[in-house]
Amino acid sequence: MYILGINAYHADASACIYHNDQLIAAAEEERFRRIKHWAGFPTIAIEFCLKEAGISISDVDYIGISRDPKANLGKKVFTALKNRLSLSNMLNRAKNLKKAASIEEEILNHFKINKSDLKAQIINVEHHRSHLASAFFASDFEEAAILSIDGFGDYSSTMIATGKVNKITVLDTVSYPHSAGVFYTTFTQYLGFPHYGDEYKIMGLAPYGEAKYVEQLRDVLIFKDNGLFELNLDYFNHPKKGVQMVWEGGVPNMDSLYTQHLVDKFGPLRDKDEPLSQYHKDLAASVQRITEELIFHILNHLQKKTGLKNICIAGGVAQNSVANGKILANTTFEKLYIPPAGHDAGTCLGAALWIYNQVLDKPRLPITNHGYLGSQFSNEEIIEVLEKQNIEYKKLEGEALFNHVSDCLINSGVVGWFQGRAEFGPRALGHRSIIADPRRIDAKEILNAKIKRRESFRPFAPSILKEYVSEYFEMVDDVPFMEKVFPIKKEKHAAIPAVTHADGTGRLQTVDKAVEPKYYGLIEAFRQKTGVPILLNTSFNENEPIVNTPEEALACYLRTKMDMLVMGDIVVSRV
């Protein structure tokens, strides 16, 4: 039995495929199309999944779409009438709904087949139910409370639920126009970061400020006694204008969400090229703080309500790794699972898992403990790419490779590390990574000068051998997907300055030898020479989606000042 999961007409369009109880492949469309957060119908990702499974679309038994146009239809019409939404806005929405409803047509047209050739049953799984399923059904919890929290999907922004064995029961939702994601995005825009997905910049900026404006923000984001929340709509224009998400051409783009009232209360907007003042930093810190408080507020109520000790989280707001790192210390939950793709791309997995568990009533699958589900290339394929461009290379394997690369890193080299299957999810986890020596005080400057050219306030992340977490961090937990930020022990700040953020924290990836032996081997070689079991790890890209193919990795290497490129066992170097 084959289940194809799809996230379409939503940011981070993606596809995955299951064969019986095996997850064969998963990929985001942006990696193929080379447009960040690409948001149309993910035909290339679907074709990739089918190819990995060795089947055609006609062999698929179920297609799960993480979107249900019929969900909350009554509420949608009611709100549109209540708020006298403009005709163009309503037409826009109707067009989106129609697109989502015509998935079958889209598939028949793309694959040029007749309806009789498509045996798959198409099942719409509501957006937040897909998020919930992507977290709980991928965890190893027999029973857990579940939270999905984001901007909007199928008219909801937040959903709380419980999961027991292979069933999820929804307890409550927060519906349009109230949304914690919209709250965060509004202030992201207000602080001069207008692009879709810029929220993580506010999270990176927050440690440079003091959370002085939390009380003022309590008038904007209102915590309710039932453990949920609402927005003070005076500050937001989406209830009147609707959330204008444009995806034509594939790039999601969002209209400004703040009102004049917000500007009156919080001062003039920051222009994107304006220097960041202390006020901007303090406001970023305050937005981050109240968001953390909101998450704890929701979770503590949810824990009390359910009596459960395990919690699974997904959705855009659950990508807030700083908040995630504080959950166990600030709530009564004891164990936390966040999937490798907790954001919208992960809903393709959720839709497939919903069908597998909830609809077909199959026994639970093993935990998803890695996100290496994308494209892969052999040494031969890599060599072919290099030879076509007359690039010199050498082949090194095992310890010889680890020694060579770790020497380069120790000599302040920046290395492109391209290995095995591409990661599914927003983080590079040692398969499409750029790596550097975390001990260098100037590593951030070197990386920004040589490759990244990104805002200087944004931190770089540490990949650490699993066994050494307690030596370097205040907290010990598995963090395989860089989904949590933990405080770094004070006495270690000076040892790893390149991955210690302004507030003494690090967004770590714990590297497990059993899951990722090659990356583990490299870090171990570095540890043997330096005593430090950590590498600086940032995504392999330069203002573009993470590289997917050897051609893209080579192009990135050639147009930047990266010192070495390692693809599989093939080494290209400038010296």
Ligand SMILES: [Fe+2]
């Ligand atoms: Fe979402």
